[in-house]
Amino acid sequence: MPATLAGQLVVAISSRALFDFEEENQLFEAEDDRAYMQLQLARLDQPARPGVAFSLVNKLLAFNGPDQAQRVEVVVLSRNDPVSGMRVFRSARHYGLAVQRGVFTRGAPPWRYLTPLKANLFLSVNEADVRQALMAGVPAARVYPHSAHASDAHPLEVRIAFDGDAVLFSDEAERIYQSDGLDAFQAHETLRAGTPLPAGPFKPLLEALHRLQQAPAQGMQVRTALVTARSAPAHERAIRTLMNWSIDVDEAMFLGGLAKGEFLREFEPDFFFDDQTGHIESASAHVPSGHVAAGISNA
Missing domain, CATH: 3.40.50.1000 (HAD superfamily/HAD-like)
Incomplete structure (x- = not known):
């Protein structure tokens, strides 16, 4: 039988909400996606810094104990290209985030994949994607990438x-x-x-x-x-x-x-x-x- 996410809290998140790619994004906006791809490839072995929603994702994934059923699934849903997606997964692995699934659309609107994911939440820096997700009935919010990061005072x-x-x-x-x-x-x-x-x-x-x-x-x-x-x-x-x-x-x-x-x-x-x-x-x-x-x- 195919895998299923039924019964889990499913969070779909863009790469810029999970990791701090603001420096790389400046290159994307100033030039083109190929220059951005080359920069991400050059930094493949350099873990990205945690982004605004990193703490939320890290703590939610902690509900998945080794001896317990999977209760939370985090899926990267990004306008990034598949090459840049390699750095996203490597950065997640560096921090011990059990993120296994991702959809990378190279600039195309990714929100349409929220329905098959049955997502409970979508976090993205892209306002158009957030509005489309809300219209589709998915709880969604535009992350402010320069927000303060979460306190580490409540690890549990x-x-x-x-x-x-x-x-x-x-x-x-x-x-x-x-x-x-x-x-x-x-x-x-x-x-x-x-x-x-x-x-x-x-x-x-x-x-x-x-x-x-x-x-x-x-x-x-x-x-x-x-x-x-x-x-x-x-x-x-x-x-x-x-x-x-x-x-x-x-x-x-x-x-x-x-x-x-x-x-x-x-x-x-x-x-x-x-x-x-x-x-x-x-x-x-x-x-x-x-x-x-x-x-x-x-x-």
Whole structure:
């Protein structure tokens, strides 16, 4: 029988999100892909430096113990060419990352391979690919390649922080806020406090993490946080929605419009997801961050 990824948390990631290829990418943008290929080939035996999403991948793969069933699969899904892909795999092996599968498209959009992979998450530096993935129903975020890297203070915890509206939840309430203002938003959410919000693009990832969280392996754990601009009384609908989904988050921050960056610095996530570029710019100075190009703010 053919191999299957069924039942696993599948993360598809571009080479620039996993490794720091920013110097090489400058050559690609300035000249052509053949010069880029030659540089990657010349550096074949030189491991690339870890990229923004390296910590997240490294910790997720730690859930695959030697005596346990495979629970997480990481697949490189890249616009790189196959020659450059050799350096990606060698760099992964250098760091002990058990990454075996990859698709390299030499500039063609790779997002279409997310469907056969049944990916739970796609991380890429390419905004067009991220938008296409989101349209295809795959949780996806554009990695800010110059984000701060994750803290090494929590080696046995995968820490992930999510915005609420247009990320975990739909943008229903955000549309009210943008069209009618804060008072209308608060009134709308108070009136509907007992009505669960529709799912947003990252609910499937939160569900997959919840399953991983229920059966930690070899001491590894998942810790999640909801970090939202909501404040009381609009907080209640968010909490009740998660309760309706039978999903717990470990921390919830209702910041009422305060900048998120310093709060995230204290939580120390391996990754943070938000739909608004202003929040990502605040966060990326402190933690690895990705922009979710979904909802009314990204129309």
